Amino acid sequence: MSRYYHDCKNNIGRPVKIVTRDGKVHRGMIERVNNTHVFLKPMSSNLGGYGYGFYRPWGFGAGLGWGVALGSIATLAFLPFFFW
Amino acid sequence: MTVIETNKWLDRYTKKKKRTFSQNMDIQRKLFCGHLMDYFEDATTDDIHLHLLNHGLFIPDPLDKQVIQGMFEKDYWKIAKIEISKLLQAWDGPEVPVFLFPSNYTNKPLMREFNGIAGLSYHNKIFLFITNRTEKNELRALLTHEYNHSCRLIALNKGQDELNLLDALILEGLAETAVKQRLGSKHLNKWTTIYSKEQMEQFWKKWIKPNLEIKKMSRQHDQLMYGHGNIPKWLGYCCGYYIVSSYFEKKDISMYDALRIPSATILKESNF
Known part of the structure; x- marks a missing residue:
């Protein structure tokens, strides 16, 4: 089992930055983890402004999260909560 | 006052579209938010993309080309340009860039409660989200609402951390x-x-x-x-x-x- 499995399992709901071996950077919140993948969902960003009355945090489509293979992780860092 | 030529960005998007949802999300983010980086401080293209999606930007969908084409035919950009110059004169407000995009017409509450119309305003920029079925006066109403915000924010002259x-x-x-x-x-x-x-x-x-x-x-x-x-x-x-x-x-x-x-x-x- 990947050394990252327990790290992820114990930190579900936390914002994280993962760099995979191909150099790709993933920023998101840990949603769940299984033996092979950690699943992230987008972090809410607040860039301010005033809306027309419609606002759906993450409501633009379920399943927008993505999986990252545990075996492909080069580095994993937890981000502070105030980050988002 | 500038209505930005997002029609050109949208045209490029329809030509670059690929097979999968995530590929198209990526194209959308790079094409639109790449341009928008100059209008936000300290934000990544991901941040901007997510923020606009939360406020009503369309998500890639098999029908989006058709909606975009319909928007081109109705030339909403021209309607927005005429309306904004009238508003600017009436309220003596700021010159702000206006970005017009399709809205998330697949979102049921947005369609049901707002007839597919959404917007987002700042003191220095405005985003409008509409569909190919938006009526001229609906667009005028949206623009009136959003530009009124820009004028008010300029008059208030308060920082993000002061507004209550x-x-x-x-x-x-x-x-x-x-x-x-x-x-x-x-x-x-x-x-x-x-x-x-x-x-x-x-x-x-x-x-x-x-x-x-x-x-x-x-x-x-x-x-x-x-x-x-x-x-x-x-x-x-x-x-x-x-x-x-x-x-x-x-x-x-x-x-x-x-x-x-x-x-x-x-x-x-x-x-x-």
């Missing part, structure tokens, strides 16, 4: 009052009439009055504006409209002048 719930109530109330004045009650947002005066008086005492000083950056601010849990839906929006319309009923004042009056004065001279 009272400012937001008056901001939304002014914007819809402007829509009523220019286009009539028919074009008012659904949230202006969702609660009766009596209901609003109770909500005011319970939820709004004790929280007028809450800062925009706090989570509670948006919960009071949009509703959340026990907090009634669109509470702040509806309350703001009641405050500002009662102010206009009592005072003989133009929108030009009202835009420049402090939030606390408008509240004090209203029925609330």
